[in-house]
Amino acid sequence: MPAAPLIPRALFFADDGVLLASDLDEVRILIQILERWSSANRIALNIKKCAYLAPASSQEAIYLFSAEVPRREVYTYLGFPVTARGIDLRRHLKSRLEQAGKRSDFLTLDADGWGFAHRLRVYRQYLALMFEYGAPLLAAFAKDSPKFWDETTKDVAKLTK
Structure with missing residues (x-):
């Protein structure tokens, strides 16, 4: 079994959140998990307040419940700037x-x-x-x-x- 990553792959608070991924394939997997989990738990996310962090080479549009999720270099989570490498x-x-x-x-x-x-x-x-x-x-x-x-x-x- 591979070791758990040192950086969490998702951070959520209330209706906003960010996915941290090493590549676009990982983003897609995380989106599928998030869609299943939020549907099963009846949680509605504010897509405008969500984002995903992935390498700059990942420019393809990603969708969560048919709404495009923005890609960011830095996401402010509870006052802390977060990059794909963790809290900056x-x-x-x-x-x-x-x-x-x-x-x-x-x-x-x-x-x-x-x-x-x-x-x-x-x-x-x-x-x-x-x-x-x-x-x-x-x-x-x-x-x-x-x-x-x-x-x-x-x-x-x-x-x-």
Whole structure:
């Protein structure tokens, strides 16, 4: 029996989902499984919110219940960018940093008169939360991949200049 893949082949939440496949044949198999499963369980999917991830060479149209399923390079699943290789943690962290930078720039427009306590409250409410979601996942990955932190530190340095 072949070993189970390290990356799940499907991710679903409510009525949207994404299929992760190594090639078009695998996408077709996953579509058949999904059609049978969703029919048997009376679950209606919002095809507009679904996608499949497969190599760029896979350009053929894929259909789920006669509706075309879009092919994507990156699919945002519960706030995390997912590629055919799994969660793209560098992209996630870079996006969070860019958003935090924009938000902090906006918050400092009228902040000259704010005291330390008020600045801390604003930080906790509007900036810290952006990094708390996903932090355990990032930390677990970084522990096993020092190269990840080295590359990410370079990204942070570019964003903070």
